Structures are given as structure tokens and as C-alpha cells.
Amino acid sequence: MRILSGIQPSGQPHLGNYFGMMRPAVELQSRGDCYYFIADYHALTSLGSDSDVKARSLEVAVDFLACGLEPDKTVLFRQSAVPEVHELAWYLSNVAPMGLLERCHSYKDKVARGLSANHGLFAYPVLMTADILLYEADLVPVGKDQVQHLEVARDLAKKFNDTYGETFRIPELALREEAATLPGIDGQKMSKSYGNTIGLFAPENEFKKRVMAIKTDSSPVEAPKAVEGSVLLALARCVAPAGVVVEMEESMLRGGRGYGDYKKQLFGLLWESLTELRAKREALARDPGYVLKVLQEGEKRARETASTVLTKARKAVGIA
Numbered sequence: 001m002r003i004l005s006g007i008q009p010s011g012q013p014h015l016g017n018y019f020g021m022m023r024p025a026v027e028l029q030s031r032g033d034c035y036y037f038i039a040d041y042h043a044l045t046s047l048g049s050d051s052d053v054k055a056r057s058l059e060v061a062v063d064f065l066a067c068g069l070e071p072d073k074t075v076l077f078r079q080s081a082v083p084e085v086h087e088l089a090w091y092l093s094n095v096a097p098m099g100l101l102e103r104c105h106s107y108k109d110k111v112a113r114g115l116s117a118n119h120g121l122f123a124y125p126v127l128m129t130a131d132i133l134l135y136e137a138d139l140v141p142v143g144k145d146q147v148q149h150l151e152v153a154r155d156l157a158k159k160f161n162d163t164y165g166e167t168f169r170i171p172e173l174a175l176r177e178e179a180a181t182l183p184g185i186d187g188q189k190m191s192k193s194y195g196n197t198i199g200l201f202a203p204e205n206e207f208k209k210r211v212m213a214i215k216t217d218s219s220p221v222e223a224p225k226a227v228e229g230s231v232l233l234a235l236a237r238c239v240a241p242a243g244v245v246v247e248m249e250e251s252m253l254r255g256g257r258g259y260g261d262y263k264k265q266l267f268g269l270l271w272e273s274l275t276e277l278r279a280k281r282e283a284l285a286r287d288p289g290y291v292l293k294v295l296q297e298g299e300k301r302a303r304e305t306a307s308t309v310l311t312k313a314r315k316a317v318g319i320a
Contacts, residue, residue, distance in 0.1 A: 001032035004137035014197035016190030066281035
């Protein structure tokens with residue numbers, strides 16, 4: 001079974017990236033043939049012209065390796081190192097109905113938040129489809145916000161096969177666990193777009209400051225605290241033993257402790273749980289040559305697969 005997933009180099013990874021995508025991706029290494037790419041082309045839809053996408057991509061590679069990715073089990077590569085993806089995206093564009101793309105909520109949401117309504121943003125699902133089909137993925141783990149794009153990929157693969165003959169493997173969707181929608185410090189989904197993140201590898205002072213900034217209500221110290229939808233409990237569940245979370249929840253329901261105490265407790269739980277990851281990242285950051293070698297080897301393997309699939313697509317459309 002081939003498993004494919006991607007992550008954008010659009011900023012420092014946060015807890016939502018780790019618990020929602022990076023840790024599950026590492027766990028999947030033992031279940032199949034994994035292809036994980038750094039989506040630098042996709043990142044251009046949201047990054048400004050002054051962003052060093054290459055440097056950001058290398059940082060993401062370091063982060064992923066620190067989180068436990070094993071190069072002997074997984075193909076890790078930069079999306080831009082496989083130019084075949086754009087040729088395939090063009091072939092797919094010729095079978096992509098405008099109405100299908102116009103209905104994609106991600107495009108509408110981003111435009112509503114002020115992003116330019118450009119072709120890159122609009123055609124994002126087509127490029128994502130090419131990412132998936134180019135590596136003959138059987139399984140694509142996604143969060144709830146990407147389910148519609150995966151459905152578009154399945155639709156386009158079927159439409160291409162119906163139009164040109166059986167060419168592409170139809171990918172299956174695997175919905176990630178609820179950690180994929182981990183709340184940020186304001187209660188919304190943790191996202192760089194909302195500025196509500198807690199950096200995975202942030203310095204201790206900054207990390208603690210963000211945890212202490214988690215939005216809570218104005219309940220006095222002696223009053224019971226709301227546990228339904230609590231950001232504090234949602235984050236604690238990601239790292240703490242079940243007994244600790246139950247004790248924390250019961251304490252909140254009883255009252256008698258302020259939110260500041262719970263935030264300090266949460267900081268301790270989160271910071272301690274990431275000790276090993278921080279140490280591994282520091283070691284990798286001192287050895288950039290190793291990280292580049294991992295990417296280069298992954299990119300070579302990715303292009304070998306991509307070339308085979310693209311040849312089939314070229315023959316199907318009559319160019320080869």
C-alpha cells in the first residue's frame with residue numbers, strides 16, 4: 001500500500017501540524033510505502049514575494065526528521081524537485097469542470113479572508129490531484145478541511161480514465177483523527193492563517209507565553225470551569241495520560257483553581273512531552289549536509305515513480 005501526504009513550508013510548524021499530520025505520518029511508516037512531500041508550489045498561493053521558500057522547505061525537512069521520519073522507510077522530497085507534476089496538472093486541467101472547482105470551499109474561504117482570487121488559488125485542487133496521482137497513492141490521509149479536495153482528486157482521476165482509458169489508480173481517503181482540528185489559543189482551528197498557533201519548536205519563553213495566552217472565560221477562581229470545548233483540555237489530551245486529563249477535568253468542574261494554574265500545568269505537560277523532539281532537531285540543525293542528502297535521495301526516487309506514471313498519461317492523451 002502506498003501512502004501519500006504533504007505539508008506546506010508556510011511557516012514554523014505548530015502543535016496542530018504535529019499532532020494532526022506529522023506524528024500520524026510517522027506512525028504510518030510501518031503500514032506501507034510512504035511518500036511525503038514538502039508542498040513548496042502550493043505554499044506560493046499564500047506566501048509573499050519576499051519569502052525564502054527554499055530555506056523554509058529545508059527547515060520543514062529538519063522538523064519532519066526530528067519528529068521521527070525514517071528515510072529508509074519513507075520517500076521525503078520537495079514538490080518542486082519533481083517538475084513532472086505540472087505537466088500532469090495540465091492534462092488534468094483539460095478534464096476538470098469549472099463548476100467542480102468553483103464549489104471548492106477552501107478557495108471561497110481564502111478569498112473571503114482577503115487573499116487574491118488568482119488562478120493558483122483556484123486551481124489548487126488540480127495540482128493537488130496531480131500530486132496524488134503522480135505517485136500512484138492508494139491512501140491519502142487528510143484533515144476535515146481537505147476532504148473536499150480529495151474528493152475532487154478522485155473525481156478527476158475517474159473522469160480522466162473515462163475520457164482517455166484506464167490510466168490512474170483511484171486514491172482512497174483516510175480521515176485523520178480529531179487532533180487534525182486541534183484548537184488554537186483563540187479556540188478556532190490552530191492555523192498560521194489565524195495567528196493562533198503554538199510553535200512546535202518555539203523557544204521556552206515564547207512557547208510558555210503562547211500557552212498562557214489561551215483564551216478562557218472570566219470565571220472567578222472559586223467557580224467551576226467550563227470543560228465542554230475547553231482548549232486547555234483538548235491540548236492536554238494530546239500528551240497527558242488519561243488519568244491526568246480526568247483529574248484536570250474534575251478539578252475544573254469543582255472550582256477552586258484559576259485558569260492561570262491550569263495553563264501552567266498544561267505548559268509543563270506539553271514542554272516535557274516534546275523534550276526528545278527538541279533534542280533531535282538541534283542535532284539535525286547542526287548537520288545540514290545530512291538533511292540535503294535525505295532530500296536528494298528522496299527526490300531521485302520520487303522522480304523515478306513520477307516519470308513512469310507521466311509516460312502513461314502522455315500516451316493516454318496522445319502526446320507520446
